[in-house]
Amino acid sequence: MNIRVVLADDQVLVRAGFRVLLETEDGFEVCGEAGNGTEAVAQALRHRPDIVVMDIRMPGVDGLEATRQITSNPELSGVKVLVLTTFDVDEYVYEALRAGASGFLLKDTEPVELLRALQVINAGEALLAPTVTRRLIAEFVGRPExxxxxxxxxxxxxxxxxxxxxxxxxxxxxDEIAAQLVISTATARTHVSRIMTKIGARDRAQLVVLAYESGLVTPRGK
Known part of the structure; x- marks a missing residue:
């Protein structure tokens, strides 16, 4: 079954490039496009895609607010958000992850990495490069607010x-957690699910952010 994608970016050429990339690969389908956050939410409601590829900086309702609206809407509980940014350390990326985005990519990422990212997120995993994520979180997590x-x-x-x-x-x-703790993968999965429920995380990416914010995990060097 194809991974159904909505592309949200205010640059028409960027959306066109992504569409060509996805439509020339087996296993992907572009079911909608949006030029701003309002349109992105509307397209998500209309098409119920697997993933919205979301640019953060768009006119009017930006990608951050659109991500919040999508991830907080019970009708869109099955829709995941992949955030695109031009910066790897960006407060808006941090806020998007807190809001429930399943991961982020830089806009200059190689095409094959975008395809892999969509597959990873569609499979229910978080797309978080640990070093970049730690740097993001270390920068913003210490703030009282x-x-x-x-x-x-x-x-x-x-x-x-x-x-x-x-x-x-x-x-x-x-699988890696199971191997390190000498438990079954099913047990590891159960632990992760229970933690998500306890601290109110929507998915694995948000779980990581909340883990640092709560003090349950401390960024290196802190």
């Missing part, structure tokens, strides 16, 4: 779950 995780939720996380969470934040997959 960024501490939004309920302390009572943090207390419910067990010691074992903290171990798992640290490995998730380090970029490990469920």
């Amino acid at each position: 960024n501490r939004r995780v309920d302390s009572s939720a943090v207390r419910e996380v067990t010691d074992r779950e903290r171990e798992v969470l640290a490995l998730v934040a380090g970029g490990l997959s469920n």
